Amino acid sequence: MAELGDRLRNIRKRRGLTQIELADRSGVSVATIRAVEQGAQERVRTETARRLAVALRVETSALIVTPDAEEPAATDVELWAEVRRALEGSYAADDSSEPPTVAGVAQTFSEAKPLFRRGRFSELAPMLVPLLRDADHLVSAAPSGDTSARSLRSRIRQMVGWQMVLSWQFDAADTALRLALDDAPDLRAAVPLMDAECWRYIRQGDLAKARDTATRWADDLEPRRITRASRDELAGWGLMLQRVSTTAVRDNRPGEAADALTFAKMAATGIRYGEHDSKDGLLHTFGPVTVAMLEAENAMVADRPDVTLAIGERLEGVKYPLPWPWNRHRLDVAAAYAATGRPADALAVLHQIRRDLPEWLVKQRYARDIMAGMIDKRRTLTPEMRELADFVGVPY
Incomplete structure (x- = not known):
């Protein structure tokens, strides 16, 4: 199997791009591209790989060799x-x-x-x-x-x-x-386990396995007649469609991500009222709000912070039953604020998450990325930023 540097160089050359042109198209620095192609840097973050994949018109999984964990x-x-x-x-x-x-x-x-x-x-x-x-x-x-x-x-x-x-x-x-x-x-009780399995693959950067697993289970769980499906059946199908969508958008498969999101919305509409909290899952509720949070997440992955903020404002004040997924959505909102030049608003969201789920927040690499990005854009840091950076573990 070719190493990351070999793959990147070969695909770049097939696309007729120089390193500088690829940097311009992807937003990834020339220094990073050179380091990867020369073998000095053996792996990149999934987010970086996706930016390169978009510029090169390939799937992200075509570039990832070493798991991103x-x-x-x-x-x-x-x-x-x-x-x-x-x-x-x-x-x-x-x-x-x-x-x-x-x-x-x-x-x-x-x-x-x-x-x-x-x-x-x-x-x-x-x-x-x-x-x-x-x-x-x-x-x-x-x-x-x-x-x-x-x-x-x-x-x-x-x-x-x-x-x-x-x-x-x-x-x-x-x-x-x-x-x-x-x-x-039974199959219904296994859905949360497969959801966790997909999340594990995503956290490791193994997008191909995550996508294959989610797609297979979504196909198996699709109700024969949606209009007669139970809330449990719709929620199980919808949860796997969510994983298909969130994996596809990371793998630079925007059409597939949009299709899965459309079907997830259909499943959420069938829930009819509220969010359905599965008795078999620990972090599993499904309904219109859950799908809206997924749409905000996908928009952030696709570099559309404006869409993320619009959805976040619409969901502001919603009483969501599960703290983990809700605060994961709020991290997307914080990232969108940071990306649109509103660091004070981003910090306010991060502080709220810290008050709600402090032990959870310190385990979120996403939170460290948000803070690191804001730090890189500033010549000096406020005491508040320094303290929060230390709390979430931003490396020096």
Whole structure:
């Protein structure tokens, strides 16, 4: 397989462009293009690869060779160490005199969900080890034909999988999601797992795998008659269409992204009222607001911050049930403010996210990118900018 530099140079030459002309068309610096082609820089961010792909009229995945992923923070590796071991069946013996029950474990899991959704990870981690241990016990003790314990364990493992993707621990995420899929009782329950799997691929920069997975599942989940489909069926189909769209726009497939978005809007219209919150998913609600946030995200990827801001203003004040996706949308709004020369507004949005989900925000490379971009445009920084840059971990 050709390395990134070889691919970039070969495609550029086939398009009849010099390095300077490619830089002009893409907005990527000549220095970066030269470093990549000479092998001094072996990988680029997915966003940079997309800009080059647009200028060269190829898919982004045609350029990406090395996955675009961060190393997990040492603090996250330490925080989730016991959870990773418990996932593999290694945990201390239970010294409780009473065996766990499905009702008891389900109740504890319901208490863990708000911690997960609110990004209170330091409180969540200690709860997951006994949950995994007790779920394993329930499954091993379950009578033949009783799937309730396996279904519950699938949702617990799903929570671990999402958490491992968020903290860039992809090997553990793969284990958690694979085991959760094995426990999933039906296709509907598997949808959130495939959504997490696609998110993992996107975070790693493996757009081809993300797109293939999302497309396959969207095809399998498409209702035979949309007018008679249940809210659960429409939400599952819509969620996978969202992943098709968001992956396609990153892979410089604008037509495919637009088509998937159109079908997602159709599914959202079929929900009829409000946002449908899936009982099987932890971060999964679907409806018109969810699709509008996707449209704002796609616009930001496609360098249309004006569209992102217009949608953001329309959604301002909306009561959305899930903090993670809502604040991910607000990051798009902050990025759009920064891109249109409104750094004060961008900072205001970032500060609001920090107040709402501080532990979640520090794990967002997107937040670091927004801050780094604003820092690069200024000769001096205000105390507020310096403090926020330190908080989200902008490198020096």
